[in-house]
Amino acid sequence: MSENLYINKSNEVYDAIVIGSGISGGWAAKEFCERGLKTLMIERGRVVEHQKDYIGENKAPWQQPLRTKVDNLLVKEQHQIQQQCYAFTDATKHFFGNDKDLPYTTAKNTNFTWIRANQLGGKSLLWHRQSYRLGDYDFAANKSDGFGNDWPIRHKDIDKWYSHVEKHAGISGSKDNLENLPDGEFLPPFEMNSPEKVLQAKFAELYPDRPLIMGRTAHLTKPTKLHLSQGRVQCQARDECQAGCSFGSYFSTQSSTLPAAAATNNLHIAPNSVVHSLIYDEKTNRVKGVRIIDNDDLSEREYFAKVVFVCASTIGSTQILMNSISKKFPNGIANSSGVLGHYLMDHNYNAGASGDIEGFEDEIDKGRRPTGLIMPNFYYKPDAKRNFLRGYALAGRAYREGWQSIQHQDGLGVEYKNKLKQAGKWRFGLYAQGEMLPRFENKMSLHPTLKDKWGMPQIEFDCHFSDNETNMMIDAAEQAEKMLKAVGLNNVQSRVMHGPPGLAIHELGTARMGRDAKTSILNAYNQSHDIPNLFVTDGASFCSSAVQNPSLTFMALTVRAVDYCVKEMNAKRI
Amino acid sequence: MTKDQKTLTDESKRKFVKGLALLVGSTAATAFLTTKSMSVALAHTIESEKTIAVEPLTDGKVFSLNQLKQLKSICAIVIPKTDTLGAAEVNTHGFIDNQLFHCYDKSAQEKAKQLLSLINVVAEKVFSQSFIALKQTQQFELLTELDLGIKNFSSTERQDFKLLKQLICFGYYTSEVGASQELRYLAVPGGYKGSIAYEKTDASWGSQGLYY
Ligand SMILES: Cc1cc2nc3c(=O)[nH]c(=O)nc-3n(C[C@H](O)[C@H](O)[C@H](O)COP(=O)(O)OP(=O)(O)OC[C@H]3O[C@@H](n4cnc5c(N)ncnc54)[C@H](O)[C@@H]3O)c2cc1C
Ligand code: SF4
Numbered sequence: 001m002s003e004n005l006y007i008n009k010s011n012e013v014y015d016a017i018v019i020g021s022g023i024s025g026g027w028a029a030k031e032f033c034e035r036g037l038k039t040l041m042i043e044r045g046r047v048v049e050h051q052k053d054y055i056g057e058n059k060a061p062w063q064q065p066l067r068t069k070v071d072n073l074l075v076k077e078q079h080q081i082q083q084q085c086y087a088f089t090d091a092t093k094h095f096f097g098n099d100k101d102l103p104y105t106t107a108k109n110t111n112f113t114w115i116r117a118n119q120l121g122g123k124s125l126l127w128h129r130q131s132y133r134l135g136d137y138d139f140a141a142n143k144s145d146g147f148g149n150d151w152p153i154r155h156k157d158i159d160k161w162y163s164h165v166e167k168h169a170g171i172s173g174s175k176d177n178l179e180n181l182p183d184g185e186f187l188p189p190f191e192m193n194s195p196e197k198v199l200q201a202k203f204a205e206l207y208p209d210r211p212l213i214m215g216r217t218a219h220l221t222k223p224t225k226l227h228l229s230q231g232r233v234q235c236q237a238r239d240e241c242q243a244g245c246s247f248g249s250y251f252s253t254q255s256s257t258l259p260a261a262a263a264t265n266n267l268h269i270a271p272n273s274v275v276h277s278l279i280y281d282e283k284t285n286r287v288k289g290v291r292i293i294d295n296d297d298l299s300e301r302e303y304f305a306k307v308v309f310v311c312a313s314t315i316g317s318t319q320i321l322m323n324s325i326s327k328k329f330p331n332g333i334a335n336s337s338g339v340l341g342h343y344l345m346d347h348n349y350n351a352g353a354s355g356d357i358e359g360f361e362d363e364i365d366k367g368r369r370p371t372g373l374i375m376p377n378f379y380y381k382p383d384a385k386r387n388f389l390r391g392y393a394l395a396g397r398a399y400r401e402g403w404q405s406i407q408h409q410d411g412l413g414v415e416y417k418n419k420l421k422q423a424g425k426w427r428f429g430l431y432a433q434g435e436m437l438p439r440f441e442n443k444m445s446l447h448p449t450l451k452d453k454w455g456m457p458q459i460e461f462d463c464h465f466s467d468n469e470t471n472m473m474i475d476a477a478e479q480a481e482k483m484l485k486a487v488g489l490n491n492v493q494s495r496v497m498h499g500p501p502g503l504a505i506h507e508l509g510t511a512r513m514g515r516d517a518k519t520s521i522l523n524a525y526n527q528s529h530d531i532p533n534l535f536v537t538d539g540a541s542f543c544s545s546a547v548q549n550p551s552l553t554f555m556a557l558t559v560r561a562v563d564y565c566v567k568e569m570n571a572k573r574i
Numbered sequence: 575m576t577k578d579q580k581t582l583t584d585e586s587k588r589k590f591v592k593g594l595a596l597l598v599g600s601t602a603a604t605a606f607l608t609t610k611s612m613s614v615a616l617a618h619t620i621e622s623e624k625t626i627a628v629e630p631l632t633d634g635k636v637f638s639l640n641q642l643k644q645l646k647s648i649c650a651i652v653i654p655k656t657d658t659l660g661a662a663e664v665n666t667h668g669f670i671d672n673q674l675f676h677c678y679d680k681s682a683q684e685k686a687k688q689l690l691s692l693i694n695v696v697a698e699k700v701f702s703q704s705f706i707a708l709k710q711t712q713q714f715e716l717l718t719e720l721d722l723g724i725k726n727f728s729s730t731e732r733q734d735f736k737l738l739k740q741l742i743c744f745g746y747y748t749s750e751v752g753a754s755q756e757l758r759y760l761a762v763p764g765g766y767k768g769s770i771a772y773e774k775t776d777a778s779w780g781s782q783g784l785y786y
Contacts, residue, residue: 058761058762060750060753060754060759060761060781061748061753061786062748062749062750062753066672066673066676066677067669067673067744067745067748067786068748068784068785068786069673069676069677070677071676071677072676072677072678072679073676086785087784089784089785091784092784190766191766191767191768192768193768193769194768194769196768197768234765235765236762236763236764236765237763237764237765237766238761238762238763238783239783239784240783240784242784243784361772361774362771362772362773363769363770363771363772364769364770364772364776364778364779365766365767365768365769365770366760366763366766366767366770367760367763367764367765367766367767368763368766368781368782368783369766400778402778402779402782403743403747403757403778404743404786407739407740407743408736408740410721410722411721412651412652412714412717412718412721413651413652413654413714414654414656416652416653417653417654417656417660417756418656420653420743420747421756421757421777421778422774422776422777422778423772423776423778423779424778
């Protein structure tokens with residue numbers, strides 16, 4: 001690791017600037033550094049060091065002043081929005097954004113939950129690590145039903161880049177040989193418990209086209225030499241990942257991409273550097289660098305490079321582009337098409353069903369498996385008979401109830417205490433992860449007057465689920481209920497909820513790829529149609545949401561874009 | 575340190591060492607585990623040596639001294655001492671006072687106080703004594719009626735008591751005794767096993783990762 005990894009002021013013209021240090025930025029930096037390019041990673045937040053700064057890690061509940069809960073006052077002042085995330089607890093709260101400093105607005109009658117993690121590592125520290133490839137039906141979805149523009153790529157274009165990131169990150173899963181959920185380079189899958197195995201077999205019998213498989217997840221079930229050499233060891237099944245993991249057993253920037261990048265001595269990091277906008281040179285039609293507002297003292301500085309990769313997360317990246325105004329680009333840099341900010345998507349997690357499983361009383365599982373099961377999208381082929389387009393996956397797991405469920409029962413005293421001590425009945429549920437259509441009217445824009453404390457215009461969201469998403473959730477609840485009953489569960493209950501977009505934390509779109517420069521921002525390599533040395537490789541580039549958790553695809557798109565960019569630089573086209 | 579607490583400390587130390595042995599056995603790369611991750615895991619045992627003061631001596635943040643005493647006897651009835659300590663012995667009443675103050679709103683705090691008053695009012699009505707002055711069997715009888723919403727208690731009052739019971743359970747099963755003695759606590763499970771034998775007399779898992 002180079003001695004001065006962290007920099008503040010610099011006049012150097014770097015080979016590459018990478019904005020953001022989350023999942024996408026970490027990969028961009030690693031790939032540039034390993035190709036010998038001097039790289040500056042710019043991060044708006046503070047430094048979080050692997051192991052040292054995981055201050056909530058491995059604390060038993062009784063060692064936490066509020067037994068895992070967070071003080072009202074703190075929530076009210078700083079985390080009104082962030083506290084809506086299931087992973088917001090006393091052990092993780094310092095990795096979530098401060099809502100007081102990061103205000104945003106939503107258009108009338110709409111709502112959007114924007115979860116943020118502004119520090120070195122970004123949301124890679126907080127993610128749930130579910131990792132899936134997109135299939136060809138996903139890449140072709142827009143084309144086949146006409147919603148959104150056609151993805152300029154198919155699975156074969158990104159296949160080897162998926163493999164590249166899977167091997168380094170470490171993805172566990174089973175080879176399932178499914179038509180629209182391509183297998184990857186997997187470490188062994190986590191085990192199923194007995195009821196899950198039985199349910200899997202019953203589903204296979206009753207619904208042969210709806211397999212139930214082990215969740216694919218970025219955990220080292222069996223670390224390779226490469227992982228061990230990075231100081232990453234086997235996952236211990238604590239399921240406390242979001243507090244940070246000193247074992248390095250799940251993929252994060254800190255555990256995986258950052259050490260690889262730093263090992264090359266080509267990496268520098270500028271923390272506490274809020275990118276305000278990109279510096280554009282109209283004469284050469286190139287981006288020259290970035291304008292920074294210091295996170296702490298609000299002073300200004302600039303950094304320069306030959307190419308700029310914007311990896312500040314979907315909304316963050318588009319915010320920077322929109323705030324980069326010039327004579328040539330009065331509506332945001334690289335926005336000659338006018339679609340910047342449009343086609344905002346998330347996933348829809350608003351339906352599910354659950355029930356009781358009879359039997360299996362003489363066994364229990366051991367350890368806390370950090371993933372559940374998944375029934376991949378079984379509606380991936382278009383079908384006009386359904387009253388909605390696209391489809392959903394269903395996620396679930398079997399577990400034995402504990403005191404949290406049993407406590408609601410009547411009773412007191414020794415008998416009650418003994419009941420609470422025992423493991424309760426087995427339960428299983430299926431919860432929807434639905435696709436959201438790309439629609440022009442779902443958008444983010446810069447607020448005309450309101451600014452944040454760094455002088456950045458605030459974001460205004462205007463985004464809502466349409467009837468298509470609602471109809472899909474109604475179907476998901478019905479299907480889940482029907483299937484759970486069919487495989488023999490008791491007391492099956494289903495529900496449809498009406499949460500706003502945002503809380504699936506899979507923001508996508510707003511600077512989409514496409515073949516046509518008139519209707520998209522980026523080409524098939526995540527390169528700006530308008531400005532050759534500008535790339536956006538995170539979720540902003542998505543044309544459709546598919547149903548899969550998207551971050552593995554951010555990784556693959558990013559490394560592919562770096563490979564292309566370096567070749568273009570070598571060929572002197574950039 | 576009382577004897578109970580001493581055994582508790584030894585017990586969790588043993589568990590931790592066992593967990594660590596598992597860990598070391600399970601991977602060749604322990605050399606890479608820094609002292610940080612070790613000391614992080616070790617933190618469990620250091621904390622547990624603190625003695626728990628359980629007798630209310632002053633007003634709390636939400637409850638008065640008398641209410642705290644009353645709450646303590648309710649804790650003792652709901653989750654009593656058996657071969658492990660009960661909710662009162664691990665200061666669940668103190669926990670509830672603190673938790674209500676920091677993590678709940680004013681209306682929840684008021685509801686809890688009203689419930690305590692109600693319990694006293696009914697105790698006076700039926701036994702002509704305050705709740706803490708009752709015999710344990712009488713306390714048990716009265717709280718059972720409340721728990722079922724029968725006789726002197728309405729179904730709304732029953733619901734309010736269920737909320738208090740939830741706080742008692744949360745406080746107890748997230749305490750060191752509740753999570754690691756009454757239940758089984760695995761700080762570092764060493765991997766996931768889909769199935770191990772379980773008998774009805776076995777304790778369930780007290781360790782739940784981040785989510786309690
Ligand atoms: C609780 C939770 C669970 C999740 N589960 C999953 C899952 O199971 N599977 C999955 O695929 N995805 C999951 N996600 C989503 C996943 O975390 C994100 O998709 C992913 O981290 C996005 O990567 P990114 O690099 O684009 O953005 P981020 O990881 O958010 O990183 C962006 C970085 O850019 C920085 N930045 C932003 N603006 C600026 C600026 N102006 N100047 C400088 N720096 C800036 C930020 O501070 C941040 O560090 C989950 C997210 C959360 C919060
Ligand atoms: S489950 Fe695995 S990755 Fe998560 S905290 Fe535990 S050891 Fe780390």
